[in-house]
Amino acid sequence: MAAKNQFQLLKTRRFLPFFITQFLGAFNDNVFKNALVVMIAFRLSQNEANALINLAAGLFILPFFLFSPFAGQLADKYDKGRLIRVIKLAEIIICILAIIALFSGSTPMSLLVLFLLGVQSSFFGPVKYAILPQHLDSSELVGGNAQVEMGTFVAILLGTIFGGLLAGQTGEGEYGLYWIAAILMLASTAGYLASRQIPAAQPPAPDLRINFNSFSQTGRVLRLAAQKPAVFYAIIGISWFWLQGSAYLTQVPSFTKNVLGGSEMVVTLLLCTFTIGIATGSLLCEHFSGGRIELGLVPVGAIGLTLAGIDLAWTGSSFQLLKDASIMDYWAASGSLRILVDLVLIGIFGGFYIVPLYALMQDRSDKTLRARIVSANNVLNALFMVIAALLGILFLNILKVSIPGFFLVIALMNAAVAIFVFNRVPEFAMRFLVWLLSHTMYRVKHKGLEAIPEEGAAIIACNHVSYVDALLLAGAVRRPIRFIMYKPIYEIPVLNFIFRTSRAIPICGKSQDPEGYTRAFAEIEQALADGDLLCIFPEGQLTGNGEIQPFKAGIEKILQKNPVPVIPMALRGLWGSFFSHKDGHAFTTLPRRFWSRVCVVAGEPIPAGKAAAADLQQEVRELRGAHP
Template identity: 55%
Template sequence: MKALLSQRRFGPLFFTQALGAANDNLFKNALMLLLTFGGSQLLPWQDSSLTVNIAAGLFILPFLLFSATAGSLADSMDKARLIRYIKLWEILIMAGAVLALWAGQYLLLLGVLFLMGSQSAFFGPVKYAILPQLLKPSELVAGNAWVEMGTFVAILLGTIAGGLVVGMEAALRWLSVGLLVLAVAGYLAARLIPAAPASPKAQPFQFKPWQQSREMFRIGRQNRTLFLSLMAISWFWFLGAGYLTQFANYARLNLGGDNTVVTALLVAFSVGVAIGSMLCERLSGGQVELGLVPIGSVGLTLFGLDLAFASPTEVAPQLMGLGAYLAEPYGWRVLIDLTLIGVFGGLFIVPLYALLQSRADEDQRARVIAANNVMNALFMVASALFGILFLSVMELSIDQYFGVLAIMNAAVALYVYFQLPEFVLRLCIWLLSHSFYRVKSQGLAQIPKEGPALLVCNHVSFVDALLLAGSCRRPVRFVMDKSIYQLPVLNWLFKVAKTIPICSQKQDPDTYQRAFERIDAELAAGEVVCIFPEGKLTRDGNINSFRPGVEKILEQRPVPVVPMALKGLWGSFFSHQGKGAFKPGRGRFWSKIAIVAGPALDGAHTDAAELEAQVRGLRGEQM
């Protein structure tokens, strides 16, 4: 994973986006602190909470206005060249920021925030859309983890620098130098990004914002899984904006801290997201693991609620520095809560971004990301409005507002998972494969990346389908014995996974016939179907003879067939060894198992006997 940074196909992009994020946050945090601790008196209004929320809204507004155009532009041209143009734009914006700072024109500085948001609106789609062109599919989660980690570490460093610069005697001089140096360094890094030409199917760019916005949302909505993932990502940014925007006032009003405490809060959150992003790559095993998303949402709710109760009931009138703050009993609790909110946020967001990139069509990928950015912007603008409503109109305290956010997070998560149970299914699969079993896979690249395919595998335990589903990158439709399909609890999971129940023709002719009709329909639709040709679980660990049902499937639709073998499952908790699968103490926990796939065979020229021989060979002597 670390080798990616040393390669030109990823390293320059990583540093380009990290330098840009650092520059944005150096300016934003310095400006927020200037406004919160005195600059607001230079504006027509005096309410610091209103100022902070207006500034947040101005930064987000360009995402609503320009994302559709940005996505269409990124899909239509070389993405590396577009990134270089955007970084040149950043240099000009920062030069304007320096002039406004020295002139003391705070209204102009708010205008610079709008321009920075515009630059980010054009950079966001191309940043994520270029990753699948530069990285292998197996590197996509790692690449996203590095991007998210780098972004939040850059946010951390820029935030710290912004807080430190504001407290220096020559604040304007050092802030000006930092803004210009980071902008120039980002442009130089961008010049090293390798070419990433547009897809041959991409349409030429035309400036038609309204039509492009309609097309962007049409593309975003045409795949339900992608659309709900866009919703989940956008909710994360609603939640993150709800926390980050209030940190300055939260530190001052609820914790009694000065600007160093504000910086510490931002550091805790940013470090947490960086840790969560890297942890996500480790836990994902190199694939897009949606099972981590529900874990992330649970952590966001639990530690969000704890944060709401962590601040003191009274604070001293004199603002504390970081040292005095950490000596208070609540000091470390708040920082730990924010760090863990960040960690679970990283687990929540990284798989969702990887999902967008992996499932979106190549010639529409940037527009899908643009649709995501627009929805993110809408949710962040809504977050600013919610902040104004709850804090300025309803006069809630900030810690009470944090409690409202945590409860809302639980409600939104339940809604998304109810609408898209694939997340819950993947969670159950992930928990199974990381608690009862230690799973290693080999040869799964033999499964075609697209189009129909039939998988055939030996049948050892009640959870074979879940283990195979957790290892295969493509969704798999499993053909399963009706008696196993109807097992309590697992039956719900099998339905969510669109499993196909089957039984013998003698036992139930209708179920038998419907099973083959559904198998053919799934293959006709280009899906992957998995069948256990033995027709039953092994009772002795050996592979039973393959039944002719697999030949009937291939006779009707001769698709590629991938033989697979499960190794090491016999004797584990859910197998039939001993006195039964569910007798505690009779089955091994934390078993080492292997899933092995062989080369795909031509379905028109194979039969059950040959497939049985292939699976026996893949399994070898290990049961």
């Protein structure tokens, strides 16, 4: 049974042990990594610290680039639950090496341990995201991914706090190193014990022959992913997000010390602020998406990331440098709250951006390739994060750009990447406009939508009240819908972009355009043969008086050649809204209201043989009731 909300997943064995395992792994990585970075930042000169911090970031993510293709193949070939247990055993051994490195005070050995933690994480990554679609229902994917992202960043938050605080207590006579050692061993051991409870996840490709050439394997998988542009550009978008995240997080210690003048405690405060934002944004995705994979949130996230990044750069560049300020001293300084707000907003909009992209990649990837698709994604993630480290060295060490200036460059680059991705996959922009409409001018509720089949050919028959009926239906129904619509409405500016992107089928009367009429019916027949979900407004035009007009016989003609189920649906509450014809043609008179409560209601599917136009009209009228 699918969970009713994302938090109920934490009560299930198919999710909770995995969640604990990945949480503790992320926590452990960040305890060690942040302790190391903070010790470097506050014990070396600025130039030495900048170089070593960027080197540490590069060493941690380099294994993703080197080993992810191999790891993805293992995850498709073998039981993912068993693989996770082996990976967690390796983590215990690496943590023992980490303790030796810290107590010996060896920076080279500490960097080697960081590299090994990256190797371990690179093998865990493909399993982490490929196991979710096997254990979760499709309606749970957004919630599951939101929980994973939330858990990951809360783990980063706690790892950051413990790592940062304990790094400041590693001097002579202090016990910081002992606490770090205890935490590393306890977390890695508990993570292994939790992994033993993860249910089996049968391999989708047990006969797969392993390709040990990482470059050729990655190229092959990316070519396969490119066959589905939405999946391929989701990978590009995810990778760009990790470049941004790496660029921001890597520079926070130096930003705190050299731009703000804060202490180690202020570093922890800023990192905590950012990760709280990410966790919040990830959880809000479930609320704003209604349990579906809502791609409209991705442009919202991209816009927010750019604006918040620009403001962070602006505020940081004008901040009056303090001197080894405590949290209270920093809080009292002008501009301090604004920087914290910017970091929270970057985190929240980052959650809006990344959760739907991960869910899209998982949902639309071929299940026999899913782990390899994830591994290819991890390779590009790693490549982009290496680029982030190189950009940090280029701008900060070679070009001598200030850290706020570097943040500004990243924010502007984000806008350019977003425009490129949304141009290549217009579905993102289309879903954004639909989401914006359904969350501003309209408050939409749903009833009975579980009657719509999750797959297979079917036709929705709905009353036609306003110019935005199709957009509201597209926003309400989980499956993508192809609309059969009156050609003049299809050609309305701006709306035409949405309709074209959703592959709507324009049609008008046979006497008006005989060729277009024939072409539309041929396209309808092909769409149903392909198993698509279509929607038709059988009235043929918008109502002029709020009442349902007689249904035309066109739907009967469609069903004669394509006997598929018909789902009657009704739109309630749209009559009198801005885009309806009440009191005159829409757009020509001032509307009585700009905001409407709308309800989308679906009835039980009707077999093709019983779906006469007059009967469908009566069904839709009863569903609508007295709510035009």
